[in-house]
Amino acid sequence: MGRVPNSLNPFELIARRWQPSARFVERAALATVVMAVVIVVTGGAVRLTESGLGCDTWPRCTSGSLTPTADMGMHGAIEFGNRMLTYVLCVFVGLLIIAARARTPVRRSLTRLGWVQFWLIMGNAVIGGIIVLTGLNPYIVSSHFLLSTALLTVAMAVWQRSREGDGAPRDLVARPVRQMTWLLVGATLALILIGTVVTGAGPHAGDAREVHRIPLDWQEITQLHVDFVYIVLGLTVALWFTLRAVNAPAAQRRAVLDLLAVLLLQGAIGYVQYFTHLPEVVVGIHMFGSCLVWIAVLRVFFAQRERAELPAPVPAPAPAQPVAEPAGSSR
Template sequence: MSTTTPAAGTAPAGLAARLPQRLTKATMALAVASLASEIGIIVTGGAVRLTGSGLGCPTWPKCSPESLTNTPEMGIHGYIEFGNRTLTFVLVVIAAAMFLSLWNLRGTHRSPFWLSVGLLAGIPAQALVGGVVVLTNLNPWWVAGHFIVSSIMVAVATLLVVRIAAERRAGRAGVPLVDGATTGRSRAAAWAAFALTWAAVYLGTVVTGTGPHSGDPGSPRHEFDPLLVTRAHVIPVYLLLAAALVLFFTVRRAAGASRLQRAAVLRLLLALVFQAAVGYTQHFTGLPIGVVLLHMLGSALLVAAATETWDRQVARYVTAGPGVPVEAAAPTRTVAAG
């Protein structure tokens, strides 16, 4: 009697048979949940810092040298910090479900699958950097690094949402992601807006590290001039507004531009105006906690909007279609003019 051993790197036949064989509404829902949870963890992490609970658990990976969890003696700050740590497991569950839902489609829908791998692998990176933040007494450079990593995860989750939606909408191989024409000017403006978004986010973390909300009274702060770094932060914001306006009017006039492309640019402009309004409000009102938290939410929304806009203008990605090997969908550039 002979037996057959599954090939290395493949799921057991029994498990694979229980996993989805095509993209479904549930797959799309998981992608949206991935994006929402990554934005959510930025907001809850901000709440930890703004309530002075950054060292509510004074060590890592345990909450204290003696306990894995917080204890009543740690007070409200311990509950807040440990509660935020446990949310990591929510992210893991969602990311693992996303990965498994795409496992049988890894050959036909390679881009969404590898984005799901990136999300699942990125969560431990988030946790490790967060651990270093605690072990360095909330060093502002490490706090900034943690925020950047979390923002990258928002960008990856955004790509996952956009591309799964494109796959489900197209239903066949070789459909360009952008679903419309691009021009040299629109692609350049999209690249500029994407890069300037990240510049603004990074300089925003420097402003934060110079400000009063350290997460703990004994944590170090940057010794920069607060007004100087704030002025430096708004430079890429103004440039981003200019790039977004150029892109908006370029896409609006382009005869072959799609509704999705135009909607993406409009979302970028709305996110930018919202974020700028909140930023100026917090600056001139003395950085109240609620407004600062709203600014952190705005940052995540801006990253998501800039990522979608950029991807719809410059991506070479084309849909694979159900049951069609990726190789059958030629990786040609999306329709372009000018």
Template sequence: MPDTMIPATSTTQGVPPRSSSWVRALKVFAWLSFISETIIIGTGGAVRLTGSGLGCSDWPLCTPDSLVPILEVQGIHGIIEFGNRLMTGVVGIIALAVVLLVLYLFSGKRGLVNALWFALGGIVAAVAAFAIATPLHFPASPIALAVLLVAVIAAAVRSVRTTPTRRDLVLLAWLTLIGVVAQALVGGITVLTGLNPFIVGFHYTSSLLLVCITAAFLVRLKTSPGPRERAVPAWFAAVTHVTGLALAVTIVFGVLTTGSGPHSGDADVLRHGFDATVLAHVHSWPGYILAALVLFLTVSAWVLRLEPRRWLLVLVLAILVQVGVGIWQAREGLPPLLVGIHMVLASLSAATYTVVVLRLKRPVPVDA
């Protein structure tokens, strides 16, 4: 029985209609991508907060002789670290599924086949790089993964340039997959450098950005393509972007504060030398400014009945919870569970802010 055809919607407008099952699959995998990117922040936080950062002492293997942890040797720390590595694979598979579905819907079979050829070429090139680097005693695995990353970027550039419509969705899907591959490389470097605190912080921040990208994909998936116009006053848009700056500064100082505190990922890892007590206060200052700005935007949006008012309400609640958890964890001596909740909430707050920014504009009416 042939697939049921669907009319053009905000998702499929501008391309030949595809089967409704493929569109539903894209929506499901898009949500799974967002959820998995959020979960991996939690699992990555668990690795760091339980001191399991070097539970697997090697990479990409867990030990020089074993892919999986040996319970008698690594214990629970090895299981936690290996579980996070497995979660990276899950995130990557879901991101790849989103890319393939987007290409099939908006580039057709030709675009999908071209991407698969790039993937095959990237795998062959990565294997060749590994084979060449190994006898030369170069870091073969990072080099091979870097070659694969370059191939993914090349495939993304070609796909975005050749896709006839909805390039925004194609770009966001590829950015997520590129980010996952890059994160795998950064994760390996993190282990090989003995949990360098700056690389660990960069690893978390990059994961947070991927949560924002997957959130943006979900928003754009429900938005009609074409020109867009500002849906809010200019001053409101300006204050919103200033709020984004305050959010970014708050997150950066939060990462530095965590890296200076007791949760470095392993008991023997040196921190980066900053005073955690001082940084905790510095981290709170932009946090309070952020809360005030978000509250101001929320009240203004509801008074003026602006488009992003409901998402601003979600954001102000998320920020207030963040402030409460931050104060609580500071008074309790940074218990791991509260720190982990704080990390996940930061990513969700950033994702919500991303939705708010995307709601600042709306599609230009067709008659215009």
């Protein structure tokens, strides 16, 4: 039997016909970050327009229709549109995986992280279906948002890796500074987690009908949320002074200043939504702001280490060719 050609591998076929540039891979990675934020914002729009049960079952929209019907109105269209964005996000992640796999040399670290994004999307789609089937259970809704945060985290990691090498990470700051940064990341994650509890206990249930809420006083949880805002702000200011004291590179200090600006803006939006009794538009902007806060924190984290390019593989020397003896020679 003849040898099966390696070109049957679809990635090899693509690589032979298309060599994406490093810039293209970087932009594809950035597009997944943007789409991860879009999914969060549109998911918030579903809740804030009371469209959470616009499609009353899953995976179909109704028991007899895959898509919303005319009598379902705006709520069905909004809920179904958010479901369809999942497929759009999959397209962007698929493009990233193909581009990273087709590029020479192959960026296997990017393809692995791309597949992590894909399975996070699939898992979140299933959780979204469970939310509908359980009538907008607030605990599952909270997990839905947290899984979206995990997706955004991986997307940011892919974008960062697309702009650096595949060598081992090397810290650019001293260990105490790195530990302070880890504390900042942890406090910000706790801030986001408490924010999901506020949402689960607050007045925006996601549907006009009576929906089960987390049995907590949402105003008290909001106060705890505000307390963590001050903790994160304090850690951010302390980190900036620390980096300045050790004469850290300007890029690291600038990332902290960017985080501080986003935190102050997000805090102002939070106070506006509280004193105006949680209008839907302002709450939606606050959800968008939470994504920006997390992105800014991750940028601070990534700015403190680097990965060098791996050395290019050295080709093996060609085997020595035997020298032909002259005709008629004898030993």
